[in-house]
Amino acid sequence: MAKQTDLYTYRITWSADDQQHVGLCAEFPSLSWLENTPEAALSGIRKLVQRCMADMKKNAEAIPEALSLRQYSGKFMVRVPPEIHRTLSIQAAEAGVSLNRLVASKLVA
Numbered sequence: 001m002a003k004q005t006d007l008y009t010y011r012i013t014w015s016a017d018d019q020q021h022v023g024l025c026a027e028f029p030s031l032s033w034l035e036n037t038p039e040a041a042l043s044g045i046r047k048l049v050q051r052c053m054a055d056m057k058k059n060a061e062a063i064p065e066a067l068s069l070r071q072y073s074g075k076f077m078v079r080v081p082p083e084i085h086r087t088l089s090i091q092a093a094e095a096g097v098s099l100n101r102l103v104a105s106k107l108v109a
Contacts (some may be wrong), residue, residue, distance in 0.1 A: 004052050007066035012038045025049050026065040078103075 007028040015034065023033040023045025033044035056063055066080060080088075092102040 004063070004066065005046060005053065007068050008049060009067045010042060010045060012041050023048075026067055028052060 008028075011024045011026070012024050013024065014020075015022045020034040020036060021038045021040035021041040022036065023043075025031055025045055028049055031045065031048055033041055033048050034098055035041040035044050060073055088102060089099055092099045095102060097105075
């Protein structure tokens with residue numbers, strides 16, 4: 001069985017300012033770890049998250065839920081200016097698809 005820290009969403013990116021790789025965890029946005037290699041940055045952020053979680057447990061603080069475990073409805077509302085709504089509606093009509101299908105296809109492109 002996977003450890004809770006294995007379920008979190010990690011990202012490694014390059015920091016031009018620091019000239020190092022940065023390890024990040026989406027569920028702990030205030031944490032980061034700098035290293036010379038991507039592998040070391042990933043290892044570092046994972047260990048930091050584990051230590052942070054241990055400290056949070058010790059202090060009876062709520063531990064963030066892993067994004068991978070959350071249930072998503074597949075629905076969200078986006079507000080756009082009327083002109084964009086009109087333009088998208090025209091594009092959808094011309095393509096012979098619903099506005100929802102047109103916008104969803106643009107989001108994954």
